[in-house]
Amino acid sequence: MPNNPYIPKAVEIIDITAQSEVDYTYRLAVDLDVDNGQFVEVSIPKIGECPISVSDFGDDYIDLTIRHVGKVTNQIAHLTVGDKLGIRGPYGNGFPMEEYQGKDLVISAGGTGLAPVKSIINYFYRNPKAVNSLTLLLGFKNPANILFSDEIAKWKAADHINVILTVDEGDQAWDGNVGLITGFVDQVDFSNLDNMEVIIVGPPIMMKFTSLEFMKYDIQEKQIWVSFERKMSCGIGKCGHCKMDDTYICLEGPVFNYTKAKELVD
Known part of the structure; x- marks a missing residue:
């Protein structure tokens, strides 16, 4: 009897780390062949299913950073270490890591957009000689919403990573940058344009205007990579929920080169 691609596998939660009041990272004991930027479908019986980006992974685990803001994710908030979640996947195309080797790589992430690229950052953190340089441009709504503070x-x-961190709104205890992420693109080193690659992940409006800001400094469209957050329901190109124009984001994405992404319209 052929395997049913819609049937999830029950996997154990082995660790839970609070990132903010509503964001938590769940480490699941599972061995999956994951590419940076892929997603899985997470489910709870009789509640529902939702797509979650893999924020990091190893030989015997994956990390999922989940915001408790919906029917399924609010139910996940009641789970503890030792409980199980349904998982199927991974799905989609990840980031082309070979394109970034030896480059001056810039990763610009807004809010929860840091989760899908965290595994990339950690890869180049562990392998500093794999890139010429790494610049992180990270933006959050306010200090309380900063994710992965310890890893930042x-x-x-x-020594080989330049981190530019900003918040839209500061508070009395915050002494760092304040302002939209687009206002700090000018702090990136553009002295070696031909050797640069730029990854931009975040809300659609952030990706649009951050991409345009980078292009003001003569970054070419083909040098920019983005990742779409969509409601991927089936994950295998059957239901059409994630379709933009004639493109199934779950199959051809969620990662796209900007030359393709600019043509995708809701």
Whole structure:
């Protein structure tokens, strides 16, 4: 009898880390062949299913950073270490890591957009000689919404990583940058344009205007990569929920080169 692609596998939660009041990272004991930027479908019986980007992974685990803002994710909030989640996937096309080797790589992430690229950052953190340089341009709504604070501190301490962190709205305790992420693109080193690649992930409006801002500095469209957050229901190109024009995001994406992404319209 052929395998049913819609049937999830029950996997154990082995760790839960709070990132903010509503964002938590769940480490699941599962061995999956994951590419950076792919997603899985997460389910709870009788509740529902939702797509979640893989924020990191190893030989025997994956990390999912989940915001508790919906029917399924609010139910996940009640789970503890030792409980199980339904998982199927991974799905979609990830980031083309071979394109970034030896390059001056810039990763610009807004809010929860940091989750899909965290595994890329950690790869180049562990393998500093794989890139010529790595610049992180990270933006959050406010200090309370900053994700992966411990890892951001680790990246800041690395000699080969330049971290530019900003929040839209500061508070009395915040002494860092304040302002939209687009206002800090000018702090990126553009002295080696031909050797640059740029990854931009975040809300659609952030990706649009951040891409345009980079292009003001003569970054070409083919040098920009984005990832779409969509309601991928089936994950295998059958239901059409994630379709934009004639493109199934779950199959051809969620990662696209900007030359293709600019043509996708809701």
